[in-house]
Amino acid sequence: MTAPALTTLRRTPLRRLAGVDRLAVAGAVLLGVVVLAALLAPWIAPYPGDGGSATHPLEALLPPSGAHWFGTDQVGRDVFSRVLFGARTSLLIAVAVLAVSGVAGVVLGVVAGYAGGWARDVIMRVTDIFLAFPALLLSLALAVVLQPSVTTVIVAIAVTWWPWYARLTASVAASVATRGFVDSARCLGVPAPLIVLRHVLPNSLTPVLVQLSLDGGGVILTAAALSYLGLGAHEPTSEWGLMVQQGQSLFTTDWWVVTFPGLAILVTAFSFNVLGEGLRARLSR
Amino acid sequence: MPRYLIRRLGQAVLVVAGVIVLTFAIMRLVPGDPAVAYAGPKATAAELAQARQRFGLDDPLPVQLWNYVRDLLGGDWGTSLHTRQPVRDDLLQAFPASLELVGAALIIALVVGIPLGIAAARYKGRLPDLSVRLSSMLAVSVPVFWLALALQTVFASGLGWLPVAGEYDASLDRTSPLHLFTNITAVDALITGNWPILTSTLAHLVLPALVIAAYPAGVVAQMTRAALIDESARDHARLERALGFGETAVLTRFALRPALNPVLSLIALVFAYSIVNGFLVEAVFNWPGLGRYAADSIRSLDTPAIAGVTLLVAVLYVVANLAVDLLQGVVDPRVRAR
Amino acid sequence: MNLISVRDLVVRIGDRVIASVPELDVAAGECVALVGESGSGKTTTLLSTLGLVHGADVRGRIMVGDVDVLTASPARLREIRGSRAALVMQSPQAALNPTMRLGTLMSRALARHGVKGADARERAEEGVRAVLLDPEILRRYPHQVSGGQAQRFAIALALALGAQVVLADEPTSALDVTVQAEVVAVLRRLRDERGLAVLLVSHDLALVSTIADRVVVMRDGAVVESGSAAEVFARPSDPYTRELIAAVPELPEAVPAPPEPADLHEGEGP
Numbered sequence: 001m002t003a004p005a006l007t008t009l010r011r012t013p014l015r016r017l018a019g020v021d022r023l024a025v026a027g028a029v030l031l032g033v034v035v036l037a038a039l040l041a042p043w044i045a046p047y048p049g050d051g052g053s054a055t056h057p058l059e060a061l062l063p064p065s066g067a068h069w070f071g072t073d074q075v076g077r078d079v080f081s082r083v084l085f086g087a088r089t090s091l092l093i094a095v096a097v098l099a100v101s102g103v104a105g106v107v108l109g110v111v112a113g114y115a116g117g118w119a120r121d122v123i124m125r126v127t128d129i130f131l132a133f134p135a136l137l138l139s140l141a142l143a144v145v146l147q148p149s150v151t152t153v154i155v156a157i158a159v160t161w162w163p164w165y166a167r168l169t170a171s172v173a174a175s176v177a178t179r180g181f182v183d184s185a186r187c188l189g190v191p192a193p194l195i196v197l198r199h200v201l202p203n204s205l206t207p208v209l210v211q212l213s214l215d216g217g218g219v220i221l222t223a224a225a226l227s228y229l230g231l232g233a234h235e236p237t238s239e240w241g242l243m244v245q246q247g248q249s250l251f252t253t254d255w256w257v258v259t260f261p262g263l264a265i266l267v268t269a270f271s272f273n274v275l276g277e278g279l280r281a282r283l284s285r
Numbered sequence: 286m287p288r289y290l291i292r293r294l295g296q297a298v299l300v301v302a303g304v305i306v307l308t309f310a311i312m313r314l315v316p317g318d319p320a321v322a323y324a325g326p327k328a329t330a331a332e333l334a335q336a337r338q339r340f341g342l343d344d345p346l347p348v349q350l351w352n353y354v355r356d357l358l359g360g361d362w363g364t365s366l367h368t369r370q371p372v373r374d375d376l377l378q379a380f381p382a383s384l385e386l387v388g389a390a391l392i393i394a395l396v397v398g399i400p401l402g403i404a405a406a407r408y409k410g411r412l413p414d415l416s417v418r419l420s421s422m423l424a425v426s427v428p429v430f431w432l433a434l435a436l437q438t439v440f441a442s443g444l445g446w447l448p449v450a451g452e453y454d455a456s457l458d459r460t461s462p463l464h465l466f467t468n469i470t471a472v473d474a475l476i477t478g479n480w481p482i483l484t485s486t487l488a489h490l491v492l493p494a495l496v497i498a499a500y501p502a503g504v505v506a507q508m509t510r511a512a513l514i515d516e517s518a519r520d521h522a523r524l525e526r527a528l529g530f531g532e533t534a535v536l537t538r539f540a541l542r543p544a545l546n547p548v549l550s551l552i553a554l555v556f557a558y559s560i561v562n563g564f565l566v567e568a569v570f571n572w573p574g575l576g577r578y579a580a581d582s583i584r585s586l587d588t589p590a591i592a593g594v595t596l597l598v599a600v601l602y603v604v605a606n607l608a609v610d611l612l613q614g615v616v617d618p619r620v621r622a623r
Numbered sequence: 624m625n626l627i628s629v630r631d632l633v634v635r636i637g638d639r640v641i642a643s644v645p646e647l648d649v650a651a652g653e654c655v656a657l658v659g660e661s662g663s664g665k666t667t668t669l670l671s672t673l674g675l676v677h678g679a680d681v682r683g684r685i686m687v688g689d690v691d692v693l694t695a696s697p698a699r700l701r702e703i704r705g706s707r708a709a710l711v712m713q714s715p716q717a718a719l720n721p722t723m724r725l726g727t728l729m730s731r732a733l734a735r736h737g738v739k740g741a742d743a744r745e746r747a748e749e750g751v752r753a754v755l756l757d758p759e760i761l762r763r764y765p766h767q768v769s770g771g772q773a774q775r776f777a778i779a780l781a782l783a784l785g786a787q788v789v790l791a792d793e794p795t796s797a798l799d800v801t802v803q804a805e806v807v808a809v810l811r812r813l814r815d816e817r818g819l820a821v822l823l824v825s826h827d828l829a830l831v832s833t834i835a836d837r838v839v840v841m842r843d844g845a846v847v848e849s850g851s852a853a854e855v856f857a858r859p860s861d862p863y864t865r866e867l868i869a870a871v872p873e874l875p876e877a878v879p880a881p882p883e884p885a886d887l888h889e890g891e892g893p
Binding site: 002023031085103125126129130132134137138140141142144145175217221223225228229230231244245248251252255259261262265266269270272273274277 | 296299301303304306307308311312417419425426427428429430431432434435436437438442443451548557558560561563564569579580583584586588591592594595597598602603606
């Protein structure tokens with residue numbers, strides 16, 4: 001196999017990703033806003049102290065106004081500030097889950113796909129078992145037996161999420177492994193780990209990256225659900241699911257306490273989905 | 286086909302076995318002593334020892350696993366800590382209500398999602414397509430518990446158009462008692478001609494079913510669209526056009542059937558996902574299904590009950606997947622020939 | 624009168640001309656072959672006669688009978704597709720909807736053109752028999768018939784719909800040599816006995832020499848040579864045509880006999 005063929009194979013998928021898809025751009029911009037809000041929360045929040053345990057009993061449950069854009073909650077904290085700080089919690093969880101499960105899944109998937117044989121069989125059967133649980137279900141079961149916390153949420157979701165990447169990577173890696181340039185590398189005596197690192201891994205990565213961005217929304221929703229059920233973040237952390245849970249009995253009277261955190265979850269999950277969908281459309285073209 | 290079937294069945298059995306082991310492992314992760322949880326914090330040492338013996342907690346882990354599997358197969362799914370009833374009975378009682386709710390949701394999802402997917406594929410790249418794609422992405426991005434609260438607040442508590450919670454108006458049990466056959470209220474009411482309970486159940490179903498339907502409807506619309514676009518670019522679609530059929534006819538009368546194949550195989554996944562989404566929705570609408578049972582169990586850290594629900598849903602998922610594989614033979618004659 | 628008459632056809636995608644045909648006529652009982660390598664624009668020319676070229680700018684004048692394809696309404700265009708000129712595609716099984724029995728496709732197509740009930744059944748069976756297939760084949764799915772059967776069924780569709788021209792796009796290139804001969808024999812017989820016209824697209828000069836009355840040679844979207852088949856094969860004027868002809872090992876002289884009817888056992892599916 002000649003050198004030019006090898007480099008084109010290795011470069012095209014990522015270069016195609018860089019091409020512009022309007023949907024992907026819209027998703028990226030929306031997500032960028034959320035990320036900025038999370039990063040800058042301590043500086044742009046009108047009442048930074050309200051992201052934590054501050055209480056202002058005299059200002060409890062004020063409707064949205066110029067002073068409090070999203071109103072105030074049961075203990076008088078500014079809901080807008082808490083929504084901004086909540087972005088930190090949600091994105092932290094999403095990034096941590098995707099990083100942990102992505103790395104674990106890709107490593108196992110590449111091993112399974114490249115090595116084949118019994119290693120592949122064992123890894124794929126274990127993957128099947130984990131995939132038999134809907135993500136929220138297994139995270140729920142895990143979160144119940146662990147102590148409720150943000151770390152618990154990350155661990156519980158990551159445990160249910162890696163098999164998807166393992167399966168995806170395995171199938172891509174298996175097809176990459178049969179391509180000519182890998183064969184020729186093997187014939188030239190290049191050691192297996194080097195082949196995997198140089199050829200199999202880079203070629204398997206693009207679909208996983210697209211899947212990761214598609215899954216960000218799912219992770220955000222699952223994390224919010226766990227917190228809503230009281231299995232995740234707890235007071236005084238700003239977390240959107242938790243805010244909905246704490247305010248749910250007030251929905252009829254003080255709608256803003258629940259509406260804005262819920263909208264924040266919706267917008268964040270939506271931006272991930274739009275971005276992922278745009279990338280996927282781009283890639284499959 | 287038989288050999289293919291046997292292989293699929295073997296795979297399913299293997300996965301169920303793995304699911305049991307994994308559930309067992311999770312439940313043994315529990316910090317603290319299950320015996321304490323059962324006997325209560327004020328139990329005496331003797332009571333604790335009795336509880337430990339009863340649950341076999343002194344045995345080595347493999348023995349415990351073996352006993353667990355043996356009990357499961359023998360129909361003993363443990364005793365719920367919060368209802369103090371056999372978990373199996375609780376599940377059997379709660380499952381039909383969940384099936385009713387998720388069934389209704391999936392019907393809504395298919396009825397809404399497939400036509401939207403067709404419309405998007407028909408007007409690909411134009412306004413109808415963009416709006417279907419965006420709205421289906423919204424539908425899969427909405428947090429269900431929040432949507433449940435919002436719809437309940439607006440349409441039930443606020444406008445009073447629909448009932449707030451429950452499966453049907455409980456006072457009807459006195460005026461027109463329901464005879465149970467399938468334990469699925471709507472079905473039983475229909476076959477026994479119990480109209481008051483049927484209409485009440487349907488009214489109670491609308492909001493929770495709509496909330497649960499959001500996710501599958503979005504997925505079905507996207508999948509239908511993608512599969513139709515794929516199918517209408519194939520050679521057979523060109524021949525159909527050359528036979529005088531217009532775009533709409535090619536999509537609905539020819540491309541739809543092969544395109545439904547991937548949509549159908551998605552339904553199994555979506556079914557299990559929807560049952561779990563029901564966990565969040567049933568609690569809000571006080572729907573007497575698995576979800577409310579699970580939510581109650583979570584609140585009281587009732588591990589045997591949670592293990593039971595987890596196991597049931599995972600097994601359901603495996604079975605649903607199998608069923609879909611078989612169904613695919615009906616839709617696609619090529620699979621039958623395999 | 625010409626069944627198909629093309630004048631000054633130019634098909635562009637962006638600035639690139641993908642097919643340019645100054646003149647192309649197909650009369651009843653005549654087989655005209657468009658010859659050239661892939662990318663020469665022959666399939667585009669074929670599809671443009673049915674108005675089936677999408678995403679390209681099509682100019683000129685294309686008449687199918689008395690219908691001007693480029694100015695006709697979409698509804699009128701759909702009416703003539705299949706009923707006047709019918710397509711036979713390259714890959715026989717992929718061209719048939721996998722979820723549909725052949726008979727279902729046939730009856731839907733007939734109903735589309737206003738033929739229903741007993742009349743439709745009769746036309747379907749008559750069409751299938753005319754290509755030497757057993758009407759039993761109508762009960763089968765595409766994966767249950769051989770490539771040759773599928774291809775003959777496509778011709779039967781055209782006959783049942785009353786098409787006077789068959790537009791055949793590489794109809795034999797996906798088939799074995801013996802099966803190719805069958806399909807060609809069927810086309811020849813229908814041309815001779817019924818006056819069916821054939822517009823054939825092919826890169827296979829050996830095939831073309833066995834059936835074509837006239838030949839149009841295309842290269843890079845342009846016509847380089849055209850004339851009667853005998854003339855073009857005997858005295859090619861264009862160097863490209865000479866090259867094409869030289870590449871054929873030997874042009875067969877004998878034509879295989881048409882297959883016997885009811886030869887369904889020949890292929891029980893893939």
